[in-house]
Amino acid sequence: MKIAVEGCAHGELEKIYETIENIQKAEKIKIDLLLCCGDFQSTRNLEDLQTMAVPKKYMDICTFYKYYSGEKIAPILTIFIGGNHEASNYLQELPYGGWVAPNIYYLGYAGVVKVNGIRIAGLSGIYKSHDFFRGRHEFSPYTEGTKKSVYHVRQLDVFRLKQLSGKIDICMSHDWPKGIYNFGNKAQLVRFKPHFKDEIDQERLGSRPCEDLLNKLQPSLWFSAHLHCKFAALVSHEDTGRVTKFLALDKCLPKRRFLQVLDIDSVEHIDDEELKLEYDLEWLTILFLTNHLISVKSSQHFMPGPNGSERYNFTPTDDEKDHVHKKFGYDLKIPRNFCRTVEAYNPNDINTNPQQPKSQINPQSLQFCDNLGIDDPLSMAMIVGGHELSHSSTLDGSDLNDSGLFDQSNAELNSSCDTISPLKRKSGLCLPKPIGITSPSSQDEISIEASERDSEEMMPDLSPPLEMKEETTLPTIEEIPNLNAKPPMKKFKRRNEEIYKTEEDEEL
Ligand SMILES: [Zn+2]
Numbered sequence: 001m002k003i004a005v006e007g008c009a010h011g012e013l014e015k016i017y018e019t020i021e022n023i024q025k026a027e028k029i030k031i032d033l034l035l036c037c038g039d040f041q042s043t044r045n046l047e048d049l050q051t052m053a054v055p056k057k058y059m060d061i062c063t064f065y066k067y068y069s070g071e072k073i074a075p076i077l078t079i080f081i082g083g084n085h086e087a088s089n090y091l092q093e094l095p096y097g098g099w100v101a102p103n104i105y106y107l108g109y110a111g112v113v114k115v116n117g118i119r120i121a122g123l124s125g126i127y128k129s130h131d132f133f134r135g136r137h138e139f140s141p142y143t144e145g146t147k148k149s150v151y152h153v154r155q156l157d158v159f160r161l162k163q164l165s166g167k168i169d170i171c172m173s174h175d176w177p178k179g180i181y182n183f184g185n186k187a188q189l190v191r192f193k194p195h196f197k198d199e200i201d202q203e204r205l206g207s208r209p210c211e212d213l214l215n216k217l218q219p220s221l222w223f224s225a226h227l228h229c230k231f232a233a234l235v236s237h238e239d240t241g242r243v244t245k246f247l248a249l250d251k252c253l254p255k256r257r258f259l260q261v262l263d264i265d266s267v268e269h270i271d272d273e274e275l276k277l278e279y280d281l282e283w284l285t286i287l288f289l290t291n292h293l294i295s296v297k298s299s300q301h302f303m304p305g306p307n308g309s310e311r312y313n314f315t316p317t318d319d320e321k322d323h324v325h326k327k328f329g330y331d332l333k334i335p336r337n338f339c340r341t342v343e344a345y346n347p348n349d350i351n352t353n354p355q356q357p358k359s360q361i362n363p364q365s366l367q368f369c370d371n372l373g374i375d376d377p378l379s380m381a382m383i384v385g386g387h388e389l390s391h392s393s394t395l396d397g398s399d400l401n402d403s404g405l406f407d408q409s410n411a412e413l414n415s416s417c418d419t420i421s422p423l424k425r426k427s428g429l430c431l432p433k434p435i436g437i438t439s440p441s442s443q444d445e446i447s448i449e450a451s452e453r454d455s456e457e458m459m460p461d462l463s464p465p466l467e468m469k470e471e472t473t474l475p476t477i478e479e480i481p482n483l484n485a486k487p488p489m490k491k492f493k494r495r496n497e498e499i500y501k502t503e504e505d506e507e508l
């Protein structure tokens with residue numbers, strides 16, 4: 001199976017698909033899947049554009065809206081994570097992932113899917129230590145502060161990814177794992193990007209949580225973007241003998257190395273058939289088992305650890321996985337349930353003063369949360385903030401019950417989508433009891449050090465689009481062989497704070 005990997009997209013979908021088309025012609029190959037490592041900019045209209053954290057002069061609607069409106073169709077299945085230049089209001093509607101347009105799938109804050117058996121995990125956003133332990137309190141319209149914090153990585157999502165077991169084929173993150181530059185041609189990197197030198201010398205470049213995930217998950221491949229340059233590295237994991245091939249790519253600009261095509265052996269590939277896109281059962285079960293750890297408060301909160309009395313290892317048992325499998329009728333195929341919920345940008349419309357839109361609850365997320373029996377953090381944040389859940393989907397009579405669990409038992413969804421019938425969340429959830437696991441594990445011990453970088457303030461060079469020169473963008477094809485209870489009550493409390501002793505720096 002041939003996979004094209006893109007660094008930052010920065011809204012240039014049309015160009016990316018053109019480039020892929022050119023590669024297919026030149027190399028006489030068929031590319032099956034496109035992976036994009038963030039700064040995707042899925043702005044549907046000018047209102048969405050106001051939620052992106054860039055100065056006004058850099059706001060450009062680009063070409064995503066054509067794929068949202070149906071004017072164009074993404075020619076190949078496209079899977080992406082979020083970065084720090086996003087239509088944050090739209091991505092927030094899909095915390096657990098979903099379709100942002102036909103054939104374009106967002107992985108969520110964190111997510112794991114299988115494409116023809118290839119297991120792909122992703123973490124959206126960039127790491128900033130001062131927001132890492134906070135809840136998901138943001139929603140649109142954003143303040144200048146929440147417009148940025150909304151895309152900062154949160155501990156819960158990293159904690160969830162760390163519960164994964166078994167083999168991960170591909171991991172995607174927007175920022176690079178910290179220290180990855182030690183496993184490639186560092187001298188060349190510094191020559192190309194001299195301003196990285198100080199941070200590299202001081203071991204500050206990159207994301208500490210991603211470094212932890214790289215060491216824990218040891219995927220065969222890891223793709224990143226954000227630093228806008230191509231860089232390859234090879235990490236040998238001493239404890240297991242596994243090897244991770246790391247590749248960072250540039251952003252989509254002419255003469256930049258923003259796309260790479262890889263050949264990956266998939267277990268289940270059948271030529272000319274539609275790709276099989278499925279949920280990952282272990283991931284679904286982890287989401288289910290850790291639902292009680294969601295926080296939507298702006299204060300810091302902490303994940304359970306080995307020194308506490310509550311469960312802290314959420315790697316699911318076979319019984320737990322089976323319980324979740326049953327909820328999905330033993331069919332993990334991801335439904336093609338995209339639907340439009342806002343008007344797409346129309347170049348003929350004149351809107352001189354677009355405003356940030358109010359947050360909406362997305363029918364895809366409602367359906368997913370209802371199937372799995374988990375909460376939508378956006379709905380929770382809005383309810384806690386005293387806001388109505390609005391627009392194309394309306395939830396009535398929702399409330400926080402005494403336990404603090406989000407109770408959607410009276411939830412009604414008025415959706416304009418044909419594919420989704422009004423949903424009612426079942427009030428009598430039959431869930432397994434939490435299982436206490438006593439075996440010690442260090443997997444959740446994260447020590448965060450002062451690794452602040454201000455890369456989000458580094459403006460991408462959103463210069464006017466130039467003609468794409470196909471010969472400059474043709475990648476080499478690299479062969480990669482053998483890739484072959486009821487949830488516990490919600491608690492807002494500090495969990496084992498002592499294990500997260502940090503050298504946390506202060507907010508800038
Ligand atoms: Zn970025």
Ligand SMILES: [Zn+2]
Pocket residue numbers: 008010038039083225226228251460
């Ligand atoms: Zn970027």
